[in-house]
Amino acid sequence: MTTAAPLVRRRLERGIAVLTLDSPHNRNALSTGLLKELTDALDEAAEDREVRALVLTHEGSTFCSGADLTEGRVRKGPRQLVALLKRIAALPKPVVARVDGHVRAGGLGLLAACDIAVAGAKATFAFTESRLGLAPAVASVPVLARGDRRAAARYFLTGETFTAAEAVRIGLVSAPLEELDGILDGLRAASPQGLAAAKELTAQPLMERLANEGPLLARRSARLFGSADAAEGMRAFLERRDPPWAL
Template identity: 75%
Template sequence: MPDEPLVRRHTERAIAVLTLDSPHNRNALSAALIAELTEALDSADADPEVRAVLLTHTGTTFCAGADLKADGVRGGPKLLVALIERIAALAKPVVARADGHVRAGGLGLLAACDIAVAGEAATFAFTEVRLGLAASVASIPVLARADPRAAARYLLTGETFGTAEAVRIGLVTAWDEALDGILAGLRAASPQGLAASKEISTALLRQRIAGTAAGLQEQSARLFASAEAAEGIRAALERRDPPWAC
């Protein structure tokens, strides 16, 4: 029996709907999920009938970030950089809808999307700092979208916050009740107009990718390889506090 897809696809009135469907690891950014998502984005970009992409999820988690249980987790930063770069380069807008938990690298995925909406059930946290890591790669799109002072607070503390705060600081565009109007607007726009407008709106993100991705990818790999991070990840998997928590 073939493996079930981690990313499900269908098209609904010119919108390519991509659904993260990896509940066993809370839609974590495994190499396999990133590969399937990239393939689906490429397919949508090449389809003349598709006007925009809607990225959504099954279950109670939009994306948990890196798959900490997977072999080769240290390769995750490079894969996430490539995914963020692909979303930014896509000629078609990508809209994210989160109605569940968004954690760590999942915030990078959310922020890379051109528009993001979230529901009442959504919660957000940069948990890396509590594991001996940093939101290195995730910070690339986050700091291109969100208020930098507010982002600094959450990058440094790992606090959990809700949709109202995510909207206030610019990490999320709007509550999910705005989704129908957003999709209607995208369906009414011309393909050429959307591509040109996206090129304008992603200029800062693309500059940040070009200027910071290599260094932040190296930082992330170095942190993942450290003894402190190994202990932090082990503590998280064992559901206990790390030794530095006080």
């Protein structure tokens, strides 16, 4: 009996746990399996005394495309995403997102939950939910906690694609990819206690918002996923055609 290949690969590089999303066949979508493996990898890194910080990166041209629309349990996804975002925010070690590909929908929530995010020239970003009859409900919590609310209103509503430079401008990304080595050197130079205490200061507002708003937004997202508009929007997406409301 063959063992399925992992959806999240792990390696240790001089005190940095590198977690690589390795499900390129579905653009690293947040499937049930990937969510579980990523949560397990975060828990393992949290307990490992050799790990000073984490880097979350990706295999293939997409960092994360959001919900796995091919799964029959897609309506349970929002609640699972809330749990994952809480885990990242509560982790006593900083998490750095390294992106050099596309980020879509719920993948932007995953990105924004990380303490630091860097993006390369190949990175593109879009909140595509409105075009599917949905909304970035759960993802909005870390995105609005980190970034520019006026810019978020534009991109939530229009679903436009924007660049890494724009993501830096609006606060969704911390810095260009070429600054990653300096960031990691800084994390390696800090004490574990110092990192945990500093992260607690910066992540506290996000943790409070996830606790207060996460369950409500997960239920709202599940209702949207169960709507007729969303069913047609997801069908159109999977069939690579425009939905009937597109003008």
